[in-house]
């Protein structure tokens with residue numbers, strides 16, 4: 409059963425990459441033309457998640473789901489165009505860390521000043537590094553949103569405090585349940601970090617770091633990568649959103665999901 413679920417989930421990733429009118433613009437950018445908005449996956453970097461990140465998982469399970477000792481993953485940002493607004497979800501690692509997101513955006517003829525809103529799922533470096541280049545704000549006009557608890561948790565963080573200085577009054581916080589830019593809903597997904605957020609635009613959930621190694625954590629939501637700050641809460645959160653995402657009406661875009669980064673019909677069973 410678990411194996412079938414795993415295969416189904418992988419199939420869903422592959423299908424999502426060639427679903428409907430989706431077009432692979434280039435190797436690292438995927439475009440989705442949904443009913444009321446456009447979505448781009450901007451792959452900042454292809455990467456893998458090592459089995460070592462899951463020290464609590466039984467070796468036999470790891471051998472089954474990650475026979476090579478690694479799971480396919482990526483560092484993704486997502487861009488949505490809706491109601492004449494460009495909304496970016498996370499910003500990758502940044503050009504100084506060889507992140508490709510900014511170059512991909514420019515390749516789409518979208519300039520940094522065209523980005524109206526940036527929604528941060530959380531404040532780890534692989535999600536916020538791309539907001540800065542050489543201590544300067546990359547996005548000169550964007551209003552940047554994150555949850556109030558996330559801002560409090562990262563206020564003293566070296567990189568995040570530079571971002572606070574550089575973006576100044578363009579940094580805004582929300583409480584879970586608030587709506588941003590009239591169409592981005594916010595949900596409490598804490599556990600990975602204290603203010604980790606899942607966003608929703610129409611039928612698309614942007615799930616941040618709910619999943620690090622899809623091959624392991626889709627069939628086994630009970631396991632955390634060492635990156636999850638509060639593992640018990642992270643498991644509870646993951647199971648909660650999996651239940652929602654089982655519904656075939658919804659899609660999920662994940663910052664570390666492999667392939668196109670977008671999944672349809674999770675098919676979770678646990």
Ligand SMILES: [Zn+2]
Nearest residue numbers: 532534617663
């Ligand atoms: Zn991450």
